[in-house]
Amino acid sequence: MGYGQPKAHYSTVEEEEVPILSSMPFDVSSFTGPPQNEEQLREAISQESAGILTGGLGAGLKPGTTITSTDLMANVPPPTPTGLSRRLSFRPSSFRTPSVRSQGLGRTPTVRELGQIEANKRGEIIEVIVEEPTIGGTGEPAVDISSFVGGSTSTVDFDHLDSGKQSRKNTMAAATVEIFYPQANWKPFSMRWPYLLVLSVLSAVLAAAQEYLLQKSDKKPLYSFKSAAELKTWDYFSFKYLPTLIAVSFGVLWQVTDFEVKRLEAYYQLSKKGGALAAESINVDYITFFNFLRPVRALRFKHYAVAVSSMATLIAVSLLPTLQAATISLTPDRATREANGADGFKHIEILAVWSRMLSAVLVLLAIMGGVLIWQLERRPSGLVADVKGIAGIAAMANRSHILMDFKDLDTSPPDMIHEKLKTHRYSLRNSSLAPEESVPLTQAEKDKYNQQNWADNPHPLMLRLIAGIPFMIGMILFMIVIPIILFEPNANVVTDKAPWLLTVFAVCIKLAWGTLETDVRMIEPFYILSLRHASPRVLTLDYTAMAFGWLPIKAFLNGHALVALVGLGSVLAEVLTICSTSFASVSGGDFTGGQPPPPNPGEPAPPNGANTGEETFHSFWLSFGLAIAILTYLCLVAALVYWRRRHPFLPRQPNTIASILAFIHQSKMLYDFVGTEKMNNDEMVQRLGSIGKTYGLGWFTGRDGEVHCGVDEEELVSAYKHGDDARQASQPWRSNWENY
Template sequence: QDIVHAGLTAEYHDLEARGKPGTLFGGMDTVVTAPFLGGNPETQAPSHQRALSNTTTPSRIEAQREAEKTGEILAVPEIPAVDISNFGGGALDSHQALNPTESGAQGDAKKSYYFPPDPDMPSWRPMSMNWWYITILICIAFGLAGLQEYICQISMRKANENQGLIEFKDPKEIPTIQYFTWKYAPTMILVSYGILWQISDFEVKRLEPYYQLSKKTGATAEESLNMDYLTFFSYLTPIKAIRYQQWAVTLSSLSTLIAGSLVPVLQSASVEMYPKKSERVEGRMKYVRIDPPWSRTVTAALCFVGICGIILLFQLRRKSGLLSDPKGIAGIAAMATRSHILSDFNGLDTANHNKIHKQLKNRRYILHKSSLWQGEYIKHTAADHKSDQKRPENPHPLMLRLKAGVPYIIFLLVFAGFIPICMFVEGANIITEKLPWFLTAVATIIKLIWSTLDCDVRMIEPFYILSRRHASPRTLTLDYTGTVPGWLPIKAAINRHYLVALVGLGAVLTEVLTVCVSSFSVDGKKFISGKGDELDDDESQGDSRDNSGETFKSFWVSFGLALGILLYLFLIACLVYLKRRHKFLPRQPGTIASVLAFIHQSKMLVDFVNTETFNSKQMTQYLERLPKTYALGWFSGRDGEDHCGVDEEEILAEYQHGVDWTKSRLLGGHIGTWEHY
């Protein structure tokens, strides 16, 4: 029975190796095989092994030149090592001889693939990565920097004349437009500018693996197929990008962090009211001025963002190799039907990221004519020291686990409690008086962490739907990761993905929270009706409501919004961990490699042949014409074996984390054998 099974398996691999145009792996028909590739055979063969010699072996450089010269894809096998110790007969395993997938790399030649340049390499990119969009961001950065310095100069000149940008005796005297311009407009403008950078940053991080794959010789799996920036904490992304020398991600993430998080905090600290609280006298003039040191820091930060944008503009001159947006599972599946790249994922159905990387680390991969291909086989890589790093075993991103969720929820509650304490408890508001930017900084931290949670919920939503069985074809093209933040709640609500919509709305509200808390530097007791003008014996006139920078209405609107938003975030966070904390995936699906491992034996791949040129809309329409539904679980693959991943219905069983369904299933070949009795 084992011999028959091995023979059938060998026949299956032989059939898939004969790729024909218009069929699965049909691109292999265009590959030309060249002589063995390698160095000195004597130095390559380990002890008790003898490598076959070949005097006409071309070098890697020569192989690449030959591919460029002929315009054909060149496959060059490595010199195979033949283990002569097995020639005695005792160690030869007939089962391994008949089953090429189990004999492994030791007896088979490892092929390197070399590709000619694509004269018509496509370069699709989203709107937020186009030159004109980045140019607008650059102009805004330098424009805001110039405006900040201009206002600072005016403020300094007026200060010398004992005046201010805004002058008042009572905040109620300030015209509404001036008051809004002072209290809310700067933070709103800077937060909105940060959102514009965030839109671009999402796309840069999402598409960077494809830019790496579209390089002349491709990229290692560590730099491309296994790269995941979206579920990584945003404030650590620049460090990771620098480590891999992926400068576009470095620049976009730095610009986003500075523009969306640092600059609003600095700007909040740069606006001050004079005289100081202890020196204010009711009925006398108060002034709004700009503090020069803080203002110059804001200007410098904005100039740095502008410079990063200029360099990013040059970095984005690269070609992506994409014809359209590779959205969802379908986008990746369509690019994996022409070559044998899926053969590298054998045995990785439920593998974690560390095991996937270990299996892929000795090969480069390339995006050629909108299809993913194996590239050069490499025995040693410069990134080998990185490949042994421990990857998370948990199938959920960190922010979807209780170990991160519970502290974050507690943090939200503590901050929600701290605001009224700071406003209404005697002496507690000294924190906001001495550090007027403190609450804005805390709100920014909440925003950054929520943004990570938002990305994680977006990413796993299609897989959650698939895990519930009989998902519509639209699920395969569903991809929220690149959706504009403001549009996400609406889009998700239209699709009836209400949890995604609620979390996306929370991301918008965190921006509002940053604006609201920027004005909390007053004594809240003075804004209780009837107590605005009452002073205790130990209070100076500076403690009067009229000597603060807030009106009765502005204080309570900001206070109510801040607490309401924090309550909303608390409730939605609890709902997320209630609905999504259970494990319904073998591993995190945030990388191209993870998705390929899910589909490498799927029968549905046949439907994706010749679809690599489809855009997302065309792909969705094409799939919806097929009378099929899809699921995540255990299914019978194209090789006749049981696999775990995504495939068309009907599948064999749902996925249960930690349970190997194949071990509980009795196959026909097992009947009558002693070990399965």
């Protein structure tokens, strides 16, 4: 539906000039682009040094279309008898009341609603000239436009409007201007309602299935057998591996959603009306924060979607497999089975207490899934496409003057960045990050996050030996404990009395490995850049956004072997959980020193007692061999990670939007990102590839002529070496000569 241009008699009205309200200097280089010669280069350096962005950076957000409110309202369909009609009003929806003049039950949309709808439909900023008819030729507007609130970008002189010019008639419309930004709402599939609805329904179905199995088990054991070899393959798989496989897969489905919710929460906060504080948006870190404390941090910031998602994922990944392992029981106990010998029957039953706890947890997850649907569907994401890698953030930062807020922060630690930005508010409008100056900060907001604890170490904790050595020792100890518990008669009682214990150990290793994988995912693009002359594709590389299971395949295709090995380790860690659960109520001594059980039930059982448990000869040794092989693989890959990635190669961790902006705020490569804020990842890859530059991480000469540390196009001044400051050679006043 298109709208015409403003009517002629409005466009010819003689108006006085509105004074420029912004104090930001005007950048004439935005007409010519990046510097093309020495004279332009000197001028650009002079402007950048004075805090003026050049080469088209900081061009600002301008309306693409201008529409009058008359044209906007002309295409409104007649009110339907399903609502209440009301006059033209700009009051918030929470204050809507029926008009006393309404004779019917219809409702007419407001100009604000129509303006927002039109901006969303066009996908561009639109300017609406609001025309209010006057009452009876008195010159008084029918609606008090002085009470308007919202995105107006111009001021109105009411004295001037009241007095008017001689060329005006008192029947003319009083006009003001409203600006509407498109409310983008791109979301990954795992954050959309169909995926989340499947999670909720699946949780409810699993809870009902668990209760059904409990009721069935109370009446009659699920399976009865003398030897596990008597069972059909499907029956054996159904109680031995299938429940754990379902629990583990269910946890992975929640992890996929949790990854995306944490990654994109900052952009939603920025897209809200009035923006968000820096500490709650561009400077918030959910990537490297400790898993079990993440919901607490999210609640502190009032990021309720992250709190719900993180809590649900922790329950699904850690608690669910543990409860499932405790639910299935082999009866009678080991002593009775040994006494009965090969002729005694064994039964697979469901324990009521553990089963009810498992069902309650599944119902809770179904509710949390519903809450997450309600939270995510009622709010726009603020994104037109996925934000991937350094390029995605650089594209968002080219329109406004947000880059100037990061002056002198390229090598600053996180606490200094927080200290400088804590009194700033930022917003995301039309795919562009910008300082939000329309909402002044209160003193309470300025002091809200004074007591912040930031990691001073530039390397993630899980990639440092202080965490790596205990982690590897833990995996080695678990590899030693498994055969001790399975084959040592005195220790083997654990599998019968606490069949869930080995599952708990496996889950702990899985969670720790997940943290290691997250850190490797995050730093890989920066590590490649630190090697210098990297491909443009590295700027769009973002492994943190990659789905579980697809990561090792994609990393192998990209030639990033270490990331692929770590990603494969995450898949194997899930298999380790399944294998560990299968060791419940098993004695490894029953499968040593003798031949495997006979395939036919009629044959005599072997004398070593192999038929006294729920395992078969082949399934036990397969599970045991897999568990030891997986732990060996995890130890070797972890050792490789700490050999190759334990040394810091960045001034600080790239775990927030603010940290990355500080790395690129003076980069010359930003000239290539002017006008790219609405490009998707494929278009960005094609654009950067056509430019043909290479990129690196280190010391470079910025747009202001000074030496900075971060990511820029080659050639750099030098590579980054942790602890060395390349600026001391050309800027000796930065050195601490007192300690020379």
